Amino acid sequence: MAEKATTYYVPHSSPWPIFxxxxxxxxxxxxxxxxxxxxxxxxxxxxxxxxxxLVGVAGMITVLSLWWRDTITESLANMNSAQMDVSYRMGMMxxxxxxxxxxxxxxxxxxxxxxxxxxxxxxxxxxxxxxALLWPEFEASWPLLMTPGGDTTQAMGPWGLPLINxxxxxxxxxxxxxxxxxxxxGDRAKQVRWLGITLILGYAFLVLQGYEYKxxxxxxxxxxxxxxxxxxxxxxxxxxxLHVTMGATMLTVMYFxxxxxxxxxxxxxxxxxxxWYWHFVDVVWVxxxxxxxxx
Amino acid sequence: MGEHHGPxxxxxxxxxxxxxxxxxxxxxxxxxxxxxxxxxxxMVIRAELMxxxxxxxxxxxxxxxxxxxxxxxxFGAIMPAFVGLANxxxxxxxxxxxxxxxxxxxxxxxxxxxAFSILTSSxxxxxxxxxxxxxxxxxFYAPLSTTYAPASTDFFIVSVHLMGISSIMxxxxxxxxxxxxxxxxxxxxKMPLFVWTWLITAFLLIAVMxxxxxxxxxxxxxxxxxxxxxxxxxxxxxxxxxHIFWFFGHPEVYIMILxxxxxxxxxxxxxxxxxxxxxxxxxxxxxxIALLSFVVWAHHMFTTGLPLAGALFFMYMTMLISIPTGVKxxxxxxxxxRGSMTFEVPMKFALAFVILFTIGGFSGLMLAMTPIDYQxxxxxxxxxxxxxxxxxxxxxxxxxxxxxxxxxxxGVMYNEKLANAHFWCSTIFVNLLFxxxxxxxxxxxxxxxxxxxxxxxDFNWWISIxxxxxxxxxxxxxxVVIQAGRGKGKKVSDEVWEGAEKWGLEWTVPSPAxxxxxxxxxxxx
Ligand SMILES: [Cu+2]
Numbered sequence: 001m002a003e004k005a006t007t008y009y010v011p012h013s014s015p016w017p018i019f020x021x022x023x024x025x026x027x028x029x030x031x032x033x034x035x036x037x038x039x040x041x042x043x044x045x046x047x048x049x050x051x052x053x054l055v056g057v058a059g060m061i062t063v064l065s066l067w068w069r070d071t072i073t074e075s076l077a078n079m080n081s082a083q084m085d086v087s088y089r090m091g092m093m094x095x096x097x098x099x100x101x102x103x104x105x106x107x108x109x110x111x112x113x114x115x116x117x118x119x120x121x122x123x124x125x126x127x128x129x130x131x132a133l134l135w136p137e138f139e140a141s142w143p144l145l146m147t148p149g150g151d152t153t154q155a156m157g158p159w160g161l162p163l164i165n166x167x168x169x170x171x172x173x174x175x176x177x178x179x180x181x182x183x184x185x186g187d188r189a190k191q192v193r194w195l196g197i198t199l200i201l202g203y204a205f206l207v208l209q210g211y212e213y214k215x216x217x218x219x220x221x222x223x224x225x226x227x228x229x230x231x232x233x234x235x236x237x238x239x240x241x242l243h244v245t246m247g248a249t250m251l252t253v254m255y256f257x258x259x260x261x262x263x264x265x266x267x268x269x270x271x272x273x274x275x276w277y278w279h280f281v282d283v284v285w286v287x288x289x290x291x292x293x294x295x
Numbered sequence: 296m297g298e299h300h301g302p303x304x305x306x307x308x309x310x311x312x313x314x315x316x317x318x319x320x321x322x323x324x325x326x327x328x329x330x331x332x333x334x335x336x337x338m339v340i341r342a343e344l345m346x347x348x349x350x351x352x353x354x355x356x357x358x359x360x361x362x363x364x365x366x367x368x369x370f371g372a373i374m375p376a377f378v379g380l381a382n383x384x385x386x387x388x389x390x391x392x393x394x395x396x397x398x399x400x401x402x403x404x405x406x407x408x409x410a411f412s413i414l415t416s417s418x419x420x421x422x423x424x425x426x427x428x429x430x431x432x433x434x435f436y437a438p439l440s441t442t443y444a445p446a447s448t449d450f451f452i453v454s455v456h457l458m459g460i461s462s463i464m465x466x467x468x469x470x471x472x473x474x475x476x477x478x479x480x481x482x483x484x485k486m487p488l489f490v491w492t493w494l495i496t497a498f499l500l501i502a503v504m505x506x507x508x509x510x511x512x513x514x515x516x517x518x519x520x521x522x523x524x525x526x527x528x529x530x531x532x533x534x535x536x537x538h539i540f541w542f543f544g545h546p547e548v549y550i551m552i553l554x555x556x557x558x559x560x561x562x563x564x565x566x567x568x569x570x571x572x573x574x575x576x577x578x579x580x581x582x583x584i585a586l587l588s589f590v591v592w593a594h595h596m597f598t599t600g601l602p603l604a605g606a607l608f609f610m611y612m613t614m615l616i617s618i619p620t621g622v623k624x625x626x627x628x629x630x631x632x633r634g635s636m637t638f639e640v641p642m643k644f645a646l647a648f649v650i651l652f653t654i655g656g657f658s659g660l661m662l663a664m665t666p667i668d669y670q671x672x673x674x675x676x677x678x679x680x681x682x683x684x685x686x687x688x689x690x691x692x693x694x695x696x697x698x699x700x701x702x703x704x705x706g707v708m709y710n711e712k713l714a715n716a717h718f719w720c721s722t723i724f725v726n727l728l729f730x731x732x733x734x735x736x737x738x739x740x741x742x743x744x745x746x747x748x749x750x751x752x753d754f755n756w757w758i759s760i761x762x763x764x765x766x767x768x769x770x771x772x773x774x775v776v777i778q779a780g781r782g783k784g785k786k787v788s789d790e791v792w793e794g795a796e797k798w799g800l801e802w803t804v805p806s807p808a809x810x811x812x813x814x815x816x817x818x819x820x
Contacts, residue, residue: 007392007814007815008391008392008393008476010313010314010392010393010397010811011313011397011398012313013303013307013308013311013312013313014311014313014398014401015310015311016398016402017311017398017399017401017402017405018310018311018401018402018405020402020405021402021405021406021408021409022409024406024409024457024460025409025410025412025413025457028413028453028456028457029413029450029453031453032449032450032452032453035449035515035519036446036449036519039519039520067398083475083476084395086475087395087396087471087475087476088396090395090470090471090474090475091395091396091399091467091468091471094466094467094470094471094501095463095467097501097502098463098467098501098502098504098505099505101501101502101503101505101506102505102506102508102509104505104506104509105505105506105508105509105510105539105542106509106513108506108538108539108542109509109513109524109535109539112532112535112538113524113530113531113532113535116532117527117530117531117532117534117535118530120532121527121530121532125602126602134527135528144530147523147528147529147530148527148528148529148530149528149529151529223521224516224520224521224522225520225521225522225523225529227523227529227530228522228523228524228529228530228531229530230522231516231522231523231524231529231531232524234522235512235513235516235522235524
């Protein structure tokens with residue numbers, strides 16, 4: 001292993017950030033057009049929005065790949081000092097903290113609705129007249145199976161698929177840690193094997209989650225527009241699923257990099273970042289399982 | 296890698312740059328542009344309110360103006376200006392070669408023009424007669440922003456997402472730079488206060504910008520996917536929106552003031568020729584303000600209706616904030632006490648900041664009291680309060696910082712005649728603009744309404760004169776900045792201000808600051 005650089009490497013310039021901005025702008029504009037065209041907000045049946053969205057996604061994937069390629073090249077050329085490694089680590093930790101706060105907003109909404117809004121609608125506290133004048137028939141319960149407006153749904157039980165998914169995801173966190181130990185020990189065959197198993201578990205989780213959504217929509221009547229229970233259910237599990245997808249993508253990249261031998265015992269920040277992210281989505285899932293499915 | 300690069304030639308320098316000084320300049324120029332755009336929107340508001348009755352715009356367009364004025368000023372002018380100052384100054388103040396993550400730094404900036412093109416395009420389209428710009432107030436309360444909002448709201452939502460991503464990445468960069476790139480010997484308690492206040496601001500940004508992203512995401516799904524987060528018929532609650540928004544919103548107002556505290560804490564010692572009266576107490580006061588900011592949000596919602604215990608809790612917590620804020624104000628005053636003071640333009644702005652911000656702080660204390668808030672809420676008294684803290688507070692802090700560091704950035708002293716004119720015009724007009732708002736507010740004039748009762752006519756005429764005057768005064772700032780930016784003016788020494796060298800590392804490097812500073816870290820004793 002060659003010596004690490006001693007000065008802090010500042011890349012001279014990079015075209016990728018501005019292209020990433022343009023791609024992201026295209027992506028969100030396409031998304032808005034697509035949503036508006038397909039939810040009757042605008043009388044327009046064109047398909048421009050969907051196309052723009054896909055162009056934006058493709059642009060983001062391309063630009064970020066080129067960007068990461070640059071950083072990987074720098075890392076392999078030992079241009080990164082130990083100090084820079086710390087910067088990357090800190091950056092990733094604070095990014096995960098921002099993600100924690102993103103989920104906090106949705107969990108906050110869930111707790112507020114369960115503990116305050118729904119009981120208030122049913123007349124709790126000083127809200128007797130709210131209930132009497134607006135929806136006298138309404139009774140509070142959680143999961144909220146009948147909304148004040150009269151929409152009904154069935155609840156998603158915790159002990160079937162959700163429990164299996166919990167076991168899958170926790171197991172994948174453990175196998176991910178085994179892979180980490182293998183990286184530190186410099187055992188490439190082992191790290192590839194454990195990473196592979198982690199990936200299989202991660203993708204299995206996603207497939208099962210997709211199956212659960214289908215079950216919710218087709219059999220339970222549990223949909224996005226089935227009232228606040230469906231809203232919180234899909235918002236929390238949906239964003240979690242999106243994060244699992246991102247984490248799995250990172251780990252997939254790590255899988256191929258580890259097969260190429262990029263991950264060495266003293267230079268594997270990228271792997272650690274992906275692993276931290278994976279543990280983070282895992283912890284979020286445990287909270288989801290407790291507060292969305294179980295209690 | 297040892298040799299020094301100069302900047303690239305031509306436009307690529309600005310598009311592809313990873314240099315903290317270039318990116319700082321980009322942020323500051325962008326912020327200045329947004330300051331004028333937001334100012335034009337404010338002029339429309341003041342033109343309509345100059346006389347009672349409706350004469351300039353129709354009420355719906357008036358709503359769009361108040362909404363977009365707020366959004367552009369908060370997210371486009373104030374916040375990017377602070378990030379620009381942070382980019383320029385933090386690496387130089389802590390002896391770092393650059394920001395810790397230079398490419399991400401560039402990305403944070405270039406997301407902003409994209410986000411604001413989206414928001415601005417809906418304003419321009421509305422002006423040209425196509426559709427409506429966002430018209431629900433800068434606080435975008437549901438259901439105004441969900442059930443009753445125009446189609447442009449979806450574009451507003453994604454532009455908030457982009458601004459959020461930009462702010463979070465910018466803040467992560469600041470935190471990592473401060474924790475990891477300080478020169479040897481630069482311990483945390485030796486850092487200049489501007490660095491401290493920005494560190495705490497960055498923490499607030501990382502903590503609350505994602506919450507704002509969550510709020511607008513729920514708006515989007517309520518609008519298009521049938522969710523009922525803010526709809527009581529589905530079991531949700533519009534009040535939930537206010538809680539989430541203000542959980543972001545209150546820390547946000549500190550995000551807009553803490554860096555100004557830092558700027559003023561740098562300027563007052565320099566021109567009083569005395570060290571800051573109590574450095575450690577300033578650090579602790581800033582940290583307490585930041586922590587308290589997470590438990591006061593519902594003081595914006597007293598009239599929405601809160602359980603009694605909730606209203607009391609949020610009232611007491613809010614009033615508690617006046618203690619660390621008082622620590623700061625007394626610190627600044629004590630620093631000046633028996634100093635050998637001079638009154639260069641940055642010092643003038645810093646002094647105006649201390650006095651006018653304190654006025655805004657006092658009216659804040661009045662608003663914090665629940666029963667009294669029932670009278671003041673949604674009146675011009677509130678408008679007076681937050682404009683005192685955000686214009687003569689945050690913006691004056693930015694002006695002070697720009698005048699203080701402009702000679703270091705450009706190597707020349709700003710045009711003192713114009714700068715003094717800018718100071719006096721701004722200070723006189725800002726008071727003419729906002730002080731009478733206290734009176735009309737106390738007398739019951741509601742905010743966000745394009746017409747008013749006749750007894751408010753005289754005051755509003757003066758307020759509008761103050762508004763136009765303040766707006767035009769900013770052209771002086773533009774002139775000063777352009778002159779200095781083109782290198783026209785008296786050359787300055789490295790130290791710039793008499794005796795400044797001992798107040799910070801930025802005064803030890805040449806003026807103008809070279810493209811790369813501290814490629815090898817200095818040692819701080
Ligand atoms: Cu507040």
